[in-house]
Amino acid sequence: MKHITFYLDFISPYAYLAFEELSQVLIGHSYSVTYKPVLFAALLKHHGQLGPAEIPGKRDWTYRQVLWLAKQQGIELQLPASHPFNPLALLRLALACDAQGLPNRHVCETLFRHVWRGGAEATDPARLQLVTQQLEPRRAVNSEEVKAQLKAHTDDAIALGVFGLPTMVVDDKLFWGFDALAMLRDYLSGDPWFEREWAAPARVAQGVRR
Numbered sequence: 001m002k003h004i005t006f007y008l009d010f011i012s013p014y015a016y017l018a019f020e021e022l023s024q025v026l027i028g029h030s031y032s033v034t035y036k037p038v039l040f041a042a043l044l045k046h047h048g049q050l051g052p053a054e055i056p057g058k059r060d061w062t063y064r065q066v067l068w069l070a071k072q073q074g075i076e077l078q079l080p081a082s083h084p085f086n087p088l089a090l091l092r093l094a095l096a097c098d099a100q101g102l103p104n105r106h107v108c109e110t111l112f113r114h115v116w117r118g119g120a121e122a123t124d125p126a127r128l129q130l131v132t133q134q135l136e137p138r139r140a141v142n143s144e145e146v147k148a149q150l151k152a153h154t155d156d157a158i159a160l161g162v163f164g165l166p167t168m169v170v171d172d173k174l175f176w177g178f179d180a181l182a183m184l185r186d187y188l189s190g191d192p193w194f195e196r197e198w199a200a201p202a203r204v205a206q207g208v209r210r
Helices: 013-025 040-047 058-073 088-096 105-116 125-135 144-160 178-188 193-197
Strands: 002-008 031-037 167-170 173-176
Touching: 002 013, 013 058, 013 105, 013 178, 031 088, 031 105, 031 144, 040 144, 088 105, 088 125, 088 144, 105 125, 167 178, 173 178, 178 193
Parallel strands: 002 031
Antiparallel strands: 002 167, 167 173
16 A cells, blocks of 8 residues: 655645545555645745746636636635635644644545635634634644644655645655646556656756756
């Protein structure tokens, strides 16, 4: 059985789509999953990048594409009233639901759907209170322990080379993005291509640096 570590932030529509689709794509495979919330903004800062929703043009394209992808895959999705937003409350709530800061699928599903279904404000205080009551976290959401775990998860992701979300890690291999699900499936199927070609990028010289 292969083990998948699924790095996510509830702010990411691609992470939501991948979360919803993962079990369908991997039908017939033997695997387990650990869901690991991280702060996407910290990844972007580390790598010196802006998020897709922070770049004019790319912002509009991102929303159009995720709406189309959701339609194609039969996944319910409505854009939240505002985006991007500060996801810390949702991330901390997810971690607070488990002693190790590793929320189960039900917790992640509830929080993803809180953001990406219904078209409401993800950080509306009344809605946050309701979803917190629904999930009944085991620890104080804003405790120093929970905050430290979120930072540790994010630092772990950066150390592994995670640069975007969602990222699924299996063995020592990183699969980034909703569109990497098919590639992940082939890896779990034992496709020999991965033995031949995975290291190919290391053989390409970098011709220009900016």
